[in-house]
Amino acid sequence: MEQKAGEPRLPVVDVATASPEQKRVLDDILNGPRGNLAGPFLSWIHSPELAQHAQKLGAFCRYHTKLSLRLSELAILCTASKWRAQAEWQIHYPIGIDAGLDERNIELVRLGKEPKFALREEQLIWELVEELYETKRISEPLYKEAEQYFGVEVLVNLVGLLGYYALVAMTLNVFQVRHGDGPLPFEG
Template identity: 65%
Template sequence: MKGPTGARLPEFDRAAASPEQLAVLDEILTGPRGNLAGPFLAWIASPELAQHAQQLGAFCRYRTGLPLRLSELAILVTAAQWRAQAEWQIHYPIAIEAGVTESAAEALLRGRRPDFADADEALIYNFAIELYDAKRVSDMTFAKAVQRFGHATTVNLVGLLGYYALVSMTLNVFAMREDDDAPLPFME
């Protein structure tokens, strides 16, 4: 089974997979993702975790109420915070295609605050950075998020950030890369 590489992962053999592993594998491959990019080759070792995580991931990626550009910005902020190589490799082109500027992505990659022309992008960045750095979000930033996006979408933003932190941790622990031959975005 071809997918992201990881030095700490055994080769996944579909022929030796359990029925539970095959069920979650088929759901991932027939769902909106259609591939095993990201943490799924690690999670498949625990099919129950893989099932719950992939369902949460599908929600966080496609149904948060945020435009794709803002979701992808939040994912890039998370990848940069965790220095998750594969997360960046996978989501950088998606983010650029969704409208995140290359200069904003480059600033995130370098650990700097981007110069945002868009207030929504600045709000997503501020929310994510406050949550990751302070482990809280200020009353002012929270109020701005709820005013702009609504309460449910703000809850979903927290879920998106938490889910992609889990993804980043998984990718980092299992030394996963989207492409072993590509230069790494972050210093190891």
């Protein structure tokens, strides 16, 4: 049977027939801070060892970076926009808005346009993501400002968060994962 465009590429793992390794990972995810299998987990579960390592890294990146939820969600949404990751955007957009992000600026991020955040910390997150994705580096002036503003540990955690959510975005895109039935945020 031929794969239809936009349909998920991987079969859904049935918990009843899952391997013991898969069941352990599914239990860890469902009993962890997320409590659900949204996003990349049903793709990663086809490789239980990868799934276990990735979900643990993801829990740290999502909940323990010492960034506020608002700033973490902004970094995730910037990454989702860069990768045009449908499900990543669909999952994190409402969380970001509930965390206090400005809808107009987030729409500009989705469209790949420059936002004008009122708070320097938000603009700084956007600038870091933008420069990193465009140049694959962070210039010395921007690095120094970010280091001074966030501190070394949080800046390292932010880079880890961006890398993790790039992995999530690649997974979602390759395996055509969607979230819900609403309209897709990105064309194509």
